[in-house]
Amino acid sequence: MDTLIRYEISILNDQKLSQSEIAYKVGANKSTISRELKRNSDGRSGEYRAKLAQKKCTLRHSVKNKKKTFTATIQEFIERYLKVIEEAFYSHRKEAVYTAGFVANIVYDGIRADKEIESLQNYLELEQLRFHNAFDFSIHATENVEFNVGLPTLLIQPFVENAILHGIVPKEENGHIEVQFDQQNGKLICTITDDGIGLSESKTRKENSVTAHKSMALDITKKRLEIMEATILQSAEIEMEELNENNQTGTKVTLKLPIQYV
Structure with a gap:
């Protein structure tokens, strides 16, 4: 999955949107969104989380x-x-x-x-x-x-x-x-x-x-x-x-x- 889309999914998830709403906004199916959110919740490396947080901060x-x-x-x-x-x-x-x-x-x-x-x-x-x-x-x-x-x-x-x-x-x-x-x-x-x-x-x-x-x-x-x-x-x-x-x-x-x- 494209890195930018992952950032978008993460941001939308932070906004408390449902998986269906996230899927509609990024143009992906619900099962793909579900897998990505599960991977995030299961735990990424500290380096990945730091990069993600930095990207969100830069965008905002x-x-x-x-x-x-x-x-x-x-x-x-x-x-x-x-x-x-x-x-x-x-x-x-x-x-x-x-x-x-x-x-x-x-x-x-x-x-x-x-x-x-x-x-x-x-x-x-x-x-x-x-x-x-x-x-x-x-x-x-x-x-x-x-x-x-x-x-x-x-x-x-x-x-x-x-x-x-x-x-x-x-x-x-x-x-x-x-x-x-x-x-x-x-x-x-x-x-x-x-x-x-x-x-x-x-x-x-x-x-x-x-x-x-x-x-x-x-x-x-x-x-x-x-x-x-x-x-x-x-x-x-x-x-x-x-x-x-x-x-x-x-x-x-x-x-x-x-x-x-x-």
């Missing part, structure tokens, strides 16, 4: 450091949007409602899929006003999606923002953004598709501009997903694809997240 320390990094990064978002709330309540009610909900979601570990859709709807409507209807949009969820399925807060919106700022806005004509949620093979799948200028052209324009905005969305999201993976021992993926067919450019971002309920 790594997760703790990544959480601190994320907390420091997100603090800037919180402070900025709290200021926006104060200003928005004296201007447009719709902006205030969206911003208040946006910041409220930061406080919690996750947001339900239906609430995320509502938040994205409000955000895209505001951006339509901001850019004078330079684009239209659609948000869909397939019938497979359970609406009590959760996803991390502040995960989807930055990619939608990138689609607007770096894909749609630089176009000469109006554009379209599509956000879709699906649930397949134990994953919540979110795709953000735009018919903007595409990744290559966007990169070229940024390199030629001294005032280009540097997006941190991908770096922040990768760090957050690393924390998620280390915490729940399940993988998450991000895929970015440039679209170019029949002279139609664009970008498609796909996030595949482990199923969690909130």
